[in-house]
Amino acid sequence: MNDIDPRTKLIQVLILSTLALIYNKLSLLSLILLAAIVIALLNRINLLSILIRLKRLVKMIILIALIQSLLTKTGNPIFRIGNFTLLTDYGLIKSLEFILRLGIIIVSAAIITTSSSREIIQGLIQWHCPYEIAFMVSVAIRFLPIFKEEMTDMITAIQLRGIDLHKVKFNKKIQVYKYILTPITINSVIKAKELAAAMEMRGFRAYPQRTSYMVLKMQAFDYIIIGLSIAAAFLFFTFQ
Amino acid sequence: MNNIDINNISYEYHRGRQIFNNFSLQLKNGETTFLTGCNGCGKTTLTKLIMGIIKPTSGEIKIFGKRADSLSLGSMGEIIGYVFQYPERQLFSSSVMDELTFPLIFKGYNKIETFEKAKDLLKIFDLEKVKNSYPSLLSYGEKRRLAIASVLMVVPKYLILDEPTASLDNHRIDALSDVLIELKNRKIGMLIISHNKTFIEKHKDRVIKLEGGQIYE
Ligand SMILES: Nc1ncnc2c1ncn2[C@@H]1O[C@H](COP(=O)(O)OP(=O)(O)O)[C@@H](O)[C@H]1O
Ligand SMILES: [Mg+2]
Numbered sequence: 001m002n003d004i005d006p007r008t009k010l011i012q013v014l015i016l017s018t019l020a021l022i023y024n025k026l027s028l029l030s031l032i033l034l035a036a037i038v039i040a041l042l043n044r045i046n047l048l049s050i051l052i053r054l055k056r057l058v059k060m061i062i063l064i065a066l067i068q069s070l071l072t073k074t075g076n077p078i079f080r081i082g083n084f085t086l087l088t089d090y091g092l093i094k095s096l097e098f099i100l101r102l103g104i105i106i107v108s109a110a111i112i113t114t115s116s117s118r119e120i121i122q123g124l125i126q127w128h129c130p131y132e133i134a135f136m137v138s139v140a141i142r143f144l145p146i147f148k149e150e151m152t153d154m155i156t157a158i159q160l161r162g163i164d165l166h167k168v169k170f171n172k173k174i175q176v177y178k179y180i181l182t183p184i185t186i187n188s189v190i191k192a193k194e195l196a197a198a199m200e201m202r203g204f205r206a207y208p209q210r211t212s213y214m215v216l217k218m219q220a221f222d223y224i225i226i227g228l229s230i231a232a233a234f235l236f237f238t239f240q
Numbered sequence: 241m242n243n244i245d246i247n248n249i250s251y252e253y254h255r256g257r258q259i260f261n262n263f264s265l266q267l268k269n270g271e272t273t274f275l276t277g278c279n280g281c282g283k284t285t286l287t288k289l290i291m292g293i294i295k296p297t298s299g300e301i302k303i304f305g306k307r308a309d310s311l312s313l314g315s316m317g318e319i320i321g322y323v324f325q326y327p328e329r330q331l332f333s334s335s336v337m338d339e340l341t342f343p344l345i346f347k348g349y350n351k352i353e354t355f356e357k358a359k360d361l362l363k364i365f366d367l368e369k370v371k372n373s374y375p376s377l378l379s380y381g382e383k384r385r386l387a388i389a390s391v392l393m394v395v396p397k398y399l400i401l402d403e404p405t406a407s408l409d410n411h412r413i414d415a416l417s418d419v420l421i422e423l424k425n426r427k428i429g430m431l432i433i434s435h436n437k438t439f440i441e442k443h444k445d446r447v448i449k450l451e452g453g454q455i456y457e
Binding site for chain 1: 328332347377
């Protein structure tokens with residue numbers, strides 16, 4: 001199913017994330033997540049390996065959810081130590097909501113990224129999205145892995161200077177992160193300047209009309225999937 | 241005694257090909273070893289394995305008798321000075337002077353002594369003129385000299401330099417040579433990746449070539 005048009009995937013993901021934002025009932029959010037997972041599996045995405053790769057992010061999401069639920073004091077207590085309310089039903093529901101929503105977003109992102117960024121940009125352009133905006137999206141997608149690599153390299157390098165990040169106290173840790181973030185910011189401004197110069201030299205925006213070498217064409221199959229997705233969303237909307 | 245003891249390690253990158261399979265190498269105390277070999281044959285990968293930046297899938301690496309995986313990056317950095325192939329990723333500060341001094345001051349070393357030491361290194365590496373400049377905006381050669389100088393602020397027991405002569409002019413290579421000779425006199429062992437024949441001839445105790453995941457002397 002990998003020759004599905006990127007626009008079809010965009011529409012599916014748009015529907016999924018809109019629904020995830022509109023609703024906050026746990027049962028509905030679970031259903032949306034289930035739908036997202038089914039679509040991902042139909043696209044032959046290995047969700048397990050993605051989960052493993054995003055280990056740290058998943059840990060962080062769970063941690064945030066945990067803290068959030070422990071700090072919420074409204075609602076009926078379901079767990080208390082002496083006079084101290086540890087967990088309320090409201091806090092638990094809110095944090096599960098948070099986890100489900102982020103789950104939907106992560107699975108949606110996995111669906112989109114089965115198309116190359118070039119295909120997605122072309123999809124946006126053929127939707128008459130202004131080229132400048134489509135281009136900015138493509139820059140963002142293209143530089144994301146580079147930023148990630150740069151960040152890990154820098155965190156490694158600063159530790160090799162003899163600074164043990166695990167032993168540093170919290171207030172000093174912030175200082176360490178300042179040392180890491182400053183060069184990344186500066187380097188990206190430098191990169192942006194170079195990229196801009198290279199683009200000017202190749203005549204970016206020299207002509208108002210652009211032609212594309214790559215032209216995407218929706219198949220009957222795409223229209224059917226989009227129709228089905230909208231129908232499913234509509235059903236969901238009316239029968240929830 | 242061996243400074244660095246690599247025993248039967250294997251390594252492959254995530255979704256990459258296998259780079260080392262049952263690879264072993266011993267590096268001796270006080271010896272200057274040059275590592276050569278074609279682009280992409282795994283020289284940089286080998287240095288990252290030694291530093292514990294990446295972990296072998298099997299086998300073990302010992303650094304001065306200690307298992308590499310028992311050392312944190314912080315303590316590893318104090319034992320072995322490592323200069324990256326692309327030094328811009330190891331520069332952090334908003335000035336050249338601060339770049340040299342911040343790790344020591346951060347750890348609570350004496351400020352006056354730290355600044356004296358930094359001044360000496362700025363002089364040796366011909367960086368006095370740019371001591372207030374932004375490290376990210378230096379030329380490539382200057383960045384490399386600064387990266388080497390900053391690694392030497394803490395005197396390491398061993399030094400790994402990944403292509404240190406790249407983008408340096410002959411005059412600066414000579415200055416680097418003087419520093420290496422001095423370090424050698426202090427019995428500091430070195431592993432240097434280089435393709436510069438005259439530079440290798442000048443400093444070598446041993447030259448090894450990496451090819452197809454094997455070492456050739
Ligand atoms: N982070 C990485 N992920 C996947 N493959 C990599 C990575 N870094 C290097 N490689 C690959 O490993 C091989 C060895 O790279 P490297 O050690 O940098 O070679 P050298 O320094 O000898 O030129 C190359 O084929 C390179 O493409
Ligand atoms: Mg290399």
